[in-house]
Amino acid sequence: MGIIEAKKLIFEYIRRDEEGNVEGITRAVDEVDLDIKQGDFVAVLGHNGSGKSTLAKHLNAILYPTEGTVWVDGKDTMDEEYLWDIRQTAGMVFQNPDNQIIGQVVEEDVGFGPENMGVPTKEIWERVEESLKAVGMYKYRKHSPNKLSGGQKQRVSIAGVIAMHPKCIILDEPTAMLDPNGRKEVIRAVRALNHAEGITVVLITHYMEEIIHADKAIVMDKGHIAMQGTPREIFSKVEKLKELRLDVPQVTLLAYELKKSGVNLPDGILTCEELIEALRL
Amino acid sequence: MAIILDHVSHIYEEGTAMEAAALKDVNLVIPDGQFIGLIGHTGSGKSTLVQHLNGLMKPTSGSIYYNGADIHTDGFDKKNLRSKVGLVFQYPEHQLFEIDVFKDVCFGPRNMGLEEKEVELRAYEALKQVGLEDEYFYQSPFDLSGGQKRRVAIAGVLAMKPEVLILDEPTAGLDPKGRDEILDQIALLRKKTGITVVLVSHSMEDVAKYVDRIVVMNQGCVMYDDEPGMVFRHYKELEQVGLAAPQVTYIMQELKKKGLDVDTDVITIEEARDGILKALKR
């Protein structure tokens, strides 16, 4: 069994008026099956409102299925007994870092998770240092998180999750607010965690370049999975992706444009090196 | 007419241990009708800078002039300024508060004292411009996905029909199609009405594609202020300060290294395609 599995997962948001009468129902996740193996790097793509965040919130028991089942490390997320196990196994970085920063000082904020887990004090400090270094925020350890810029905050919240040493990290658009350098650093840090520590990664993003090294990409459309495969398989289908409101990495797009203009190139070029090779330079 | 920043500095929490100089002696002229890209590493002062343009923040020293008037003198109409200089915040949550999406977008124009019919017309038009489907109009803005909230926040400012539109990372969180749609809409709006646009962005590709002028911030100072092609020539220096050139620029450099005779000053996909095709024919 994989670290994360879902069978026919359905989730409906129910909106009610002040009296509690049902006003409307949105089916945000619609019969989704997942099977993510320990150590996988899985990317989740999809248009705004396609259900990515809703799906992600099921993976650490913030939301529970309306129908179907989700298992994290073999445990049914509906089973309250395992709530803390599940939250420790699968750490989450949200879309907006403001919502998850709690400490008054950066290092306190990052230490909060391990402290809650009962990690011994000495080890907490080691973890804080290591995770702040991993995201390039160590020199800000004494700062107040609320006064950091958007991008700096985002990196602190990632450090907070890393410090819990989860088996799996779910990142919901972690780089949306970062500068090009910060984006590279975070993706590099996430890849290193995945490679070196074998931490499973689920990365939700709207930046196509960030996922070319993923083992697998899942494309959501209106709550269901519209495509899945390796990044190369996915990015070979430029037109289909455009229909789904997505895009391809810049290199892939350039190669696609060249091909349309008559240059003989294969589909799904993902890196500059591949383009050079295909052009026989 | 224009917005002028004259020796503007901003220090947060001056005199405390947390003192941070976010803007240091910034001088800028933002003339009417320009499309300006504001880029810079995280924490370089972009959000602080743009919040000075509509009077939301006051400089620690220096002055800001709007159409010739110092906006921090007594009697200056700040409320009017905020409807003329519309700012979309970096985090849409900071600007959404009404019970439903439509009311939220109505707030700005209603606050300007417009007639109710005009208010609703504008709100509807703005929501169409940002591509939000009708089914969401009467839902709480807090029940929307990240990208949907972003659209509502942008619509709220568009509905005021400002003369100067400032967008603080408006495309963060938008899907790729949405990114293009919103920026295309803004470019179109500017072409039709001649408004001034200031776009804060971490996407070098978007900036390269849309703006006429780029202002680069580094640690609270203006580092470059020039047209995009010129600014991206300094890609080595930009990398030193957390930025980069658009990805195609790097691709062109690699191709050139491998002996393909292409121009490396290219900053958009179309230019790159044309350049490569030309070089291949040679």
Ligand SMILES: Nc1ncnc2c1ncn2[C@@H]1O[C@H](COP(=O)(O)OP(=O)(O)OP(=O)(O)O)[C@@H](O)[C@H]1O
């Ligand atoms: N709290 C909520 N109450 C009601 N409906 C909601 C709520 N949160 C999300 N929705 C709806 O559920 C659907 C899926 O939203 P979700 O946030 O999962 O999308 P997403 O793929 O993460 O989008 P984005 O890329 O914009 O972040 C959308 O139609 C959205 O409007």
Ligand SMILES: Nc1ncnc2c1ncn2[C@@H]1O[C@H](COP(=O)(O)OP(=O)(O)OP(=O)(O)O)[C@@H](O)[C@H]1O
């Ligand atoms: N309320 C505040 N109090 C103290 N310092 C602050 C405050 N807000 C921002 N700062 C500091 O001022 C500097 C500039 O922040 P600002 O938010 O303007 O940067 P930015 O360029 O918009 O960054 P980003 O790209 O991450 O959004 C940063 O070093 C930040 O830590």
Ligand SMILES: [Mg+2]
């Ligand atoms: Mg989301």
Ligand SMILES: [Mg+2]
């Ligand atoms: Mg900012």
